[in-house]
Amino acid sequence: MRLFSCSYCKNTLYFENDRCLVCGTEIGFDTRRMAMVSLVKESPDLYHNYEAPGEKLRYCGNRAVISCNWLLRADSHEEFCISCRLNKTIPNLTVAGNAERWQQLEAAKKRLIYSLLMLKLPFRQTGHLHDADLRFEFLSDEFSEHPVLTGHLNGLITINIQEADEIYRHITQLKMGEKYRTVLGHFRHESGHFYWNRLVRDGGFVDPFRVLFGNEEAGYSEALQRYYEKGAPPGWEERYISEYASAHPWEDWAETWANYLHILDAMETAWSFGIRLKPADAMRAGLAADMAEDPYGTDDFQRILANWVPISIALNNLSRSMGHKDFYAFYISPKVAEKLSFIHNLCRMWSSQFV
Ligand SMILES: [Zn+2]
């Protein structure tokens, strides 16, 4: 994520802000500029960009409910922003706490959508039988016949809104023996299944996919059942980013995809802040890092990784300094690096159509 600041007072803004916490100016995210912009109010529902008075804007219709801070052009016929429009089902807002849960889910989803927009990836299907556009539904067990499983089916990403509850998430994480479980991680993982259809299957890249990830035609439900009974095979770390990735080539892809987006977002932040590493001990020159270019514009993923590895090691140490767990708990083996590069190349190929 980029470093954004208030146009009036230069205070640093978080992506989630709808107001500058120092000067009080209303702020929003403008997807045309892919930037947070400071606003000047013209009337109750009409604003313009402080830096560009000709750009008339208004907030997403969900601002009042979940503080959505994304903007639309004032003359747009849409009620909601580009991200909120992708919601097929929202939580039942008559239940206490659901608006807060939704707000948390939507905030994480916005980070996914930001990356997808930066990568110029499509939200539309290609017309493949049974496929639909990328959509989201936020469901809860109490209004459903069966327990709601977080997952993806034909473009529709389902999230159990309990995932917004930190205690539930932590208990589930412990039960499942996972190193990492976040709402953002769910969104990134599930979007991977949609983009497998779009970029790999419909893009004609199934053969090179199979060389790296294996044959996805192997029975999916049996593979998952086997994984839940027996766990990951010994030595999985050399081939997979996580234990769950070993369950099936589709899960391997989705886990690797999620990590690709984690790394890209974190490295855009590192680049934007100008983070450099130069260990005081000259013998540790291998831990030096200097991310001098925007990772979204970098051709070779190995250059991103060469900086990411030392930066993540430094962040893990900083995290432990505060008594927290590791910031990034994954090991990137050479094989996993190849898979990440494959994903990066597919995304680069896709976005190059629009240059
Ligand atoms: Zn300000």
Ligand SMILES: [Zn+2]
């Ligand atoms: Zn919105």
Ligand SMILES: [Zn+2]
């Ligand atoms: Zn999955």
